[in-house]
Amino acid sequence: MPLIRRLAVIGVGLIGGSLARILREKGEVEEIVGIGRGESNLQRGVELGVIDRYCLDPVEGVAGADMVFLATPVSTIFPLTASIAPVLDPGCIVTDGGSVKEEIVRQCESVMQSGTFFVGGHPIAGTEHSGVEASFATLYQGKRCIITPTPSTDPSALEKVGRMWEIAGSSVVLMDPVKHDRVVGAISHLPHMVAYALVNAVGGYDRFEESILSYSAGGFRDFTRIASSDPVMWRDIAVANRESIIEMMDLFARYFADLREMVEKGDGQGLQEFFARSKHQRDAIL
Known part of the structure; x- marks a missing residue:
């Protein structure tokens, strides 16, 4: 049956x-x-x-x-x-x-x-x-x-x-529903926010007359694939789960600020450790 x-x-x-x-x-x-x-x-x-x-x-x-x-x-x-x-x-x-x-x-x-x-x-x-x-x-x-x-x-x-x-x-x-929203805010909602922001940032880069998005290759396209998702759907998600998303965006901003500081200072050792730590965690989920 x-x-x-x-x-x-x-x-x-x-x-x-x-x-x-x-x-x-x-x-x-x-x-x-x-x-x-x-x-x-x-x-x-x-x-x-x-x-x-x-x-x-x-x-x-x-x-x-x-x-x-x-x-x-x-x-x-x-x-x-x-x-x-x-x-x-x-x-x-x-x-x-x-x-x-x-x-x-x-x-x-x-x-x-x-x-x-x-x-x-x-x-x-x-x-x-x-x-x-x-x-x-x-x-x-x-x-x-x-x-x-x-x-x-x-x-x-x-x-x-x-x-x-x-x-x-x-x-x-x-x-639990509360835990769900925190977990998904980190593993799904934050990446979409980053992808949308990245495409807008690169698309808005105005040092040259033409849009540099036309030069995007595999890495950029793979990373930003999810920015092609339905804008209406993601508008609703961002509003509905805004507390969890803001929490993760703030955490991401702190890590990104640390990375920016290392790049600005030319801190090769710090950059390598930062990238190695990220690679280790990424490889572990595959």
């Missing part, structure tokens, strides 16, 4: 579409309903076999679902949950893929009706591309998915969401 009878995916793009693809491929879902505002994207999802049918109205689209996955910008997760909560069938589980958890989990849990459940989740996977055509079944293979239960999380709902991500190929990690 499939794990999920009817899956409603709100936001059929890279994240939502990829989950739908792998669950279908594994035979773990009977029916997939796509929900969103872009009808052409949803029609394409049907053509590609990612979803079985679609609906533009979330309240109508979640009817009869036993699992709802919200793969939408973090600023929309709570409003969408609040709008669909009153019409969910008993036993239905709502989960999400948002990269900010503390406030979202607290708000969403507060609007769930008796007999329905919210379980916060965050698959640590993605690319800089978007839309259903960017989705692929192996996106989550070998990745981690952080699930953020609270004392009020239903154990059976937690188990089902965890099983869903394991089927998708992810290693499931349980983490």
Whole structure:
């Protein structure tokens, strides 16, 4: 018997579409309903076999679902949950893929009706591309998915969401929502802030008439790849997790100031030690 009878995916793009693809491929879902505002994207999802049918109205689209996955910008997760909560069938589980958890989990849990459940989740996977055509079944293979239960999380709902991500190929990690936001603020949100700032800094360098970005090679392009991510999505993340991001930006600024001082002084020994320490830590995570 499939794990999920009817899956409603709100936001059929890279994240939502990829989950739908792998669950279908594994035979773990009977029916997939796509929900969103872009009808052409949803029609394409049907053509590609990612979803079985679609609906533009979330309240109508979640009817009869036993699992709802919200793969939408973090600023929309709570409003969408609040709008669909009153019409969910008993036993239905709502989960999400948002990269900010503390406030979202607290708000969403507060609007769930008796007999329905919210379980916060965050698959640590993605690319800089978007839309259903960017989705692929192996996106989550070998990745981690952080699930953020609270004392009020239903154990059976937690188990089902965890099983869903394991089927998708992810290693499931349980983490407190507050810790999640601090950890992800460091390993994901800060790098995006740095990448966006770096591209703007180099693009704004005006010593020469032409933009020097045209001379960028592999290193610069690899390092700044994530600056091609959706600006709206990252605007919402920066606002929603600003406390954690500011904490990490301040810490980064101190390290960058130390590095600047060593460069200014021509401190070769200090620079080598700084770079060696960074290389050791980077190599250890590969």
